[in-house]
Amino acid sequence: MPDEVVTRFAPSPTGFLHIGGARTALFNWLFARHAGGKMLLRIEDTDRERSTDAAIAAILDGLKWLGLDWDGEAIYQSRRADRHREVAEQLLAAGKAYYCYASPEELDEMRAKARAEGRPPRYDGRWRDRSPAEAPPGIKPVIRLKAPQTGETVLEDKVQGRVAWANENLDDLVLLRSDGTPTYMLAVVVDDRDMGITQIIRGDDHLTNAARQMQIYQALDWQVPAMAHIPLIHGTDGAKLSKRHGALGIDAYRAMGYLPAALRNYLVRLGWSHGDTEFFTTEAMIESFDLAHIGRSPARFDFSKLENMNGHYIRASREEDLVAALVETWPHLPDRDDLPKALDASMQKKLLAAMPGLKERAKTLAELRDGAAFLFAERPLALDAQAADILNSGGRDHVARLLPRLADLREWTSAATEAAVRAYAEETNLKLGQVAQPLRAALTGRATSPGIFDVLRVLGREESLGRLADQAH
RNA sequence: GCGCCCAUCGUCUAGCGGUCCAGGACGUUGCCCUUUCACGGCAAAAACAGGGGUUCGAGUCCCCUUGGGCGCGCCA
DSSP, X not given: OTTOOEEEEOOOSSSOOBHHHHHHHHHHHHHHHHHTOEEEEEEOOOOTTTOOHHHHHHHHHHHHHHTOOOSSOOEEGGGGHHHHHXXXXXXXXXXXXXXXXXXXXXXXXXXXXXXXXXXXXXXXXXXXXXXXXXXXXXXXXXXXXXXXXXXXXXXXXXXXXXXXXXXXXXXXXXEEOTTXXXXXXXXXXXXXXXXXXXEEEEEGGGHHHHHHXXXXXXXXXXXXXXXXXXXXXXXXXSSBOOGGGTOOBHHHHHHTTOOHHHHHHHHHTSSBOOTTOOOOOHHHHHHHOOSTTBOSSOEEOOHHHHHHHXXXXXXXXXXXXXXXXXXXXXXXXXXXXXXOSSOOHHHHHHHHHHHHHHHTTOSSXXXXXXXXXXXXXXXXXXXXXXXXXXXIIIIHHHHHHHHXXXXXXXXXXXXXXXXXXXXXXXXXXXXXXXXXXXXXXXHXXXXXXXXXXXXHHHHXXXXXXXXXXXXXX
């Protein structure tokens, strides 16, 4: 099937998978899945100095966590150097490339001069038509592309529209370094060609590269894949994403307790829209996704919207799934010394029982875990400042008087405890809140929690009465 | 410096010449619900960067200005 859509995600493993990369991967994945095609993964590790195995692992891990699967095995660019070299030689033989013996010092001079004269800093083509016979001794040459010097290179970008560059502003780029290794420009073109990529979707920062890569395609007489350059994601201040505001590894989002589905949903709406629709199931996302509705302006990353979406996803999740997500994410979440390091079976059971009340109140898994802290707390409970205040300003009396009534209850259900507590409130002419708060403080050590009768039920008779007794005086 | 890209509420965006005194979402504010906190419901404030054109008519097309961004390596 020659018409099959093939996209690729091609990160360079010099760092973690950041949020922009994750969105690029998502768009490639959606485009491929929408078309019933493939998304391939290529690790661009030709910079052997800066590429690390740890970064590769982090990227693969991040993609998996996000739920973005790729087709086939990941391709490592570094292992294809022979093929890249072969293409460079091919270009050389065809007279479309040439040896250049300019030294780094010469190049520096050239650029400085051009800049001083208000021209773009570029190679001046001094070896373009010179015979290698004139080569200075002892210098290993690079191979440069003999790029067109007149006319223009035009890209019909699927997102940016028609973009044109005057060829005189583009210099003869290096294809093969003097040590015989291929440059990124060459490697990308050859790999995309060999992998059968039909659609390139990547960050806007590659737009200028597109022109140079098109020149390589044209020299080779290869068909240029369709291209789509998507706008970058900026920090909240509009500037480039930095560590301070959001240029975090994808693992950091997991550690903050975001759900992969929520992050995907947030990310897809950053730069892409489908009318007024904000929430998409995975299926709907694949179904609706298109390049035509990707905007052309950069978007700012907004944590509060992500958080809101995440809360929505948590509320919509099944209780069992949340327990599973929490168990899985537990080790990644920030530490809290009053919480167990891991969740054993009985804790998971309690968690499941409490989940309906808990999930309404959490925007992240971290908050969910925090909200569940009272389940795991050991007697006598540590009270936070507000809880202590509630108990110390008369609350203990209510707890003390309520204790025997609750202890006498025949059955321990939400309905039964509620009836008892309401009866007490009525008899003493108090609002329910005035008795519920002391109970909450004694039962959870905090001033906020799920509904108090749920708390009583989930904690169970023995533990509840124990905690109340602890605070009765 | 040169090249390229971008420009609607604080933020993400809808809008593809008239249906826009500009719609949705997040956030903000107020009210309601209520045992706390949330959730939920209702309501409000909040934008077409500026200036020229084109046109009967411009947020929508063109130009300029301003403001942002990206790129300019024998990095990727």
